[in-house]
Amino acid sequence: MPIDERLFDRISKKRDILNSLRPFDMGAMHRLKASFDVELTYNSNAIEGNTLSLSETRMVLEDGITVGGKTLNEHLEATNHGNAIDFVESLVGKGEITEMDVLNLHALILDRIDPHNAGFYRRHRVRISGTNYIPPKPSSIPDKVKKLYEMLNMAGGEPIQQAAMIHMEFVNVHPFIDGNGRCARLLMNLYLMRSGLVPVIIQKRDRKRYIDNIIASQTRGDHVPFINFVARCLDRSLTIYIDSLGGEDGNYITLAEASKYCRYSQEYLSLLARKGRIDAVKFGRIWKISRKVLEDYVREQNGRN
Ligand SMILES: Nc1ncnc2c1ncn2[C@@H]1O[C@H](COP(=O)(O)OP(=O)(O)OP(=O)(O)O)[C@@H](O)[C@H]1O
Ligand SMILES: [Mg+2]
Known part of the structure; x- marks a missing residue:
């Protein structure tokens, strides 16, 4: 078991507490989703370089207000990510996750930002700035993503580990010209939710640790730090869910x-x-x-x- 034992115990207990609260109070769930989606969008976009603050992201998503001094693309990234979360949620109860689902997810992320590439695998080689890793050549992508679709539909393993490995596989293939990180984080959340867990937020302040762990996985083949990193994020999410949905431990x-x-x-x-x-x-x-x-x-x- 790659996940730290105490952490895993804590997560299991919190998962049980959360499950004991089902069916959730719809009003509380609605409020939780609104604030959670804002936090998720803010952090995922901030990791990628978007300069909207948490409260500006809230204004854009909840009130449709534009923020002075911010570019159109930064606004679109916020609304697109909000739509992408809703799309991912619509996939939670679906049978098989297909290639078309992932392409549609990417199309939402880059909607109106880069119509030429939104929903299409990259046709060029890419470099990931700040790292030495060179993703595979474009012609090998259709083949390489097959494993990813298998992983997205695989059941029976330890879901946190599996979700983290889906993220790793995705960023390693880097199938798109841009938006890979945002897609990878959402697909990891899709897997967690399809396993009866809750989505995680990789926080902007953890960006360095997040990237360092990805690089450690790649260069040393040591996935343990990244899996534990995801597990700690899940622990935090479970606490937020329990607290918002009114559990005893809340x-x-x-x-x-x-x-x-x-x-x-x-x-x-x-x-x-x-x-x-x-x-x-x-x-x-x-x-x-x-x-x-x-x-x-x-x-x-x-x-x-
Ligand atoms: N050495 C690396 N190898 C593979 N993937 C990496 C590496 N370093 C970072 N990454 C991943 O690549 C992502 C950046 O890729 P890309 O620019 O396509 O995605 P993005 O969604 O636009 O940006 P971001 O992921 O920064 O939000 C990082 O967030 C991270 O998930
Ligand atoms: Mg990018």
């Missing part, structure tokens, strides 16, 4: 509130959170922690002293 409080319940200062709790020593989650810019996690941590520390 009793999340800010670190300022938490410091009132224990002898640790907000600053110290924040340090523990950043170092991953306590299972805190970042909601926007604010770290939060569940009361239960806080109580367990305090008890564990008291036991030591």
Whole structure:
């Protein structure tokens, strides 16, 4: 098992809690989806270089407002990504995922931005800036993507690992001239959702780690760091889902509130959170922690002293 045991346990528990909340409250689900889609769009596009902020992305997606000083393409990337998420969700209950589904997804990502290439495999060689990796030549793409379609439809393995490997396979083939990262992240989410899990958000602030892990997979054939990276993102998503959908464990409080319940200062709790020593989650810019996690941590520390 490539996934860290403690992390895997935590994910399994959270998945069970989330499942116990089904059927979800439709209103809460609707609100969650709205804010989650904005966060997903903001981060995926920011990784690619789009300069819209989180709140600007929200204005574009939710209110259809244009933002002064931002290019038309940056606006289109936001609305296109919003449409692409909806499309991916429409594929969750579908039978087989086909090549046409993936081409349609790509067509949505580059819609009105690059009509010549939207929905078509690349006809030229590409380089990935900042890396030495050279993706395969265009004539080999139709053959290479076959494995990808098989992976997208494969069932029975460990879904987090499988989803991460779909992402890796996709970026390695780099079938399109542009938009490969955004497609890869959405297809990874499609697989997670088809496996009964929730989508992950690779955050812009983790961009370096994300790319370093991809390169480690490529150069050393060591997929473990990337798979664990995806697992940590899933852990965070599960917490957000549980919190938004009203689970028992969803009793999340800010670190300022938490410091009132224990002898640790907000600053110290924040340090523990950043170092991953306590299972805190970042909601926007604010770290939060569940009361239960806080109580367990305090008890564990008291036991030591
Ligand atoms: N060394 C590498 N080998 C393979 N893929 C890589 C490597 N480095 C980065 N990548 C992937 O390629 C993506 C960039 O490809 P591309 O520009 O086609 O996609 P994008 O969607 O336009 O941009 P981005 O992925 O940055 O959002 C990165 O996000 C990452 O997923
Ligand atoms: Mg690009």
